[in-house]
Amino acid sequence: MGLQIFTYAIHKAGVADDSAMELIAAAGKIDSDAKVTAIVTGSGAELDQVCNTLSECCSEILKIDHEALAYPNAELIRKLLVKILPDNAVFLAVHDTFGMDLAPGLSVKTESAFVADVVEFEGVDGSNLKIIRQEYSGMVSTHVTCDISTGAVLTCRPGSFQPDEVTGAGGRVIDKSGEFGDISVGRRFLEVVEAEIGDVDITKSEVLVSIGRGIEDEDNIEIAEDLAKAMGADISCSRPIVDAKWLEKARQVGTSGQTVKPKVYLALGISGSFQHLGGLKGSPFIIAVNKNPKAPIFQVADVGIIEDILEFVPELTEKIEEG
């Protein structure tokens, strides 16, 4: 008999997030005979829509419907999961801002092993689960073993696991709302403050000239702006540029910034972390200029140029202006 693996499904407005299916696929990578149980928490009728979708993909769904769960407060959900999960359970969540909030503490409370940001599972050997992770912004990968004999809490990188074909699994939905009881927590959700919209909406740009740490200094941003002007493109950036307050947050491409879908994306001095690439959709043509030949951006770019942007970009601008 296979392992029993629990997944936590993220959903919004009655629609299961892509990651919900990815986690079910990830469970299959751990053990192809696994019995997969998806856990869905929330409030109201939209929860049933999500359960229906998931019942096509896995054999069992645990539904917890409570008005206190209308917004996913990780503290509440952690306490709820501690009640629901059996001893020594293997539990998967997605490595996003919710999973990072929820999972490490859950592993303490369930006395399980914890591994974050998994990009691949390579099966189980005895009680050791074999895992691949990345370190140093994806510059190197590591093989990791995790002893799952006393359970495990694992978070999976979004987009790393391809969802299986929908098989019509006919999963059973079990209502566990009664388990909620009276959970009290020391953290209360107040509100979500929406991001400000900047003077240029980069989500609508067709061509983006995007700068990263390689720009080195605020004064150098001008050379990227000159290039963008010559090309008729808009300026965007990666996270360190916004952290340094050199450009406004609305210019940031990435999971914690904007999701853009240009035709052409010119990455200047951007290393290419997965959080940054997570904000690039619609398969743009990517040209990367970086002085580090090992920068992960070259793994995903269509065309790469190994040059220092501070020297290369002004020359490029000049040539474009010459026509």
Place this chain on the structure above:
Amino acid sequence: MEILVCVKRVPDTSENEIEVNSNGADIERDDLVYSVNEWDNYAVEEAIQLRDKVGGSVTVVTVGDDESEEVLRREMAMGADKGVLLSDDAFTGSDGMGTTAILKAEIEKGKYDLILTGAQADDGAGQIGGMLASILDVPYASLVNYIEVLDENKIKVGREIEGGNQEMNELNLPCVLSIQTGINEPRYVGIRGIRKVAKLEIPIHGASDLGISADSVGAAGARVKRVDYFVPDFGEGAEILEGSTDEKIEKMIEILKAKGGIK
């Protein structure tokens, strides 16, 4: 407000190319430039600003070897009041749970209202803050980019969530927060600043000082183990343009025009 900040010494990825060593057991560590983990720097800056606003003290702590003393000193030069180094041969090879157990033992020797960590590290998993909160049984919020002290017992925090949105929460004190970059602008520390704190004593606490049994931490107690490092085969990757700079520019303009990159 008594604030503890957990920091870590890491290879500085902006200063180094990270490569796998010859047998794959580790990254190539000769000639690596180390620094304090970038996220931790923001956490220390935030702690100092909070202390300056509401009073109290800032203690920085790290689990590491003798070399880690330099990151504590750097954070003390920023303005932290005290530094504590948790170091013992028995700590080597600890997984996240092991490191958390070591920190917990130190934390319970004092009384802290607020414990901060960096949200993640380049060689880590973003796990220590969440584990600490759970093991101490206090509230937790990750990826914090805003803190406001409401009163002696409550704070309001903003979390950075997807799409650049901010999730506002109210937490009871004491609590643990993991700090996201960008929450503030960490102050610059020069050589002179570090010299000023060069003579301050930094106590070193080992397993016996902390009352930790050696087999519960380190490699012996770890359920999660790193086997090796490798560079995966990503397939073809980018077509790298070769030639002189002029040739590369010419080719690039051709490609840009063909793909609609020049209007």
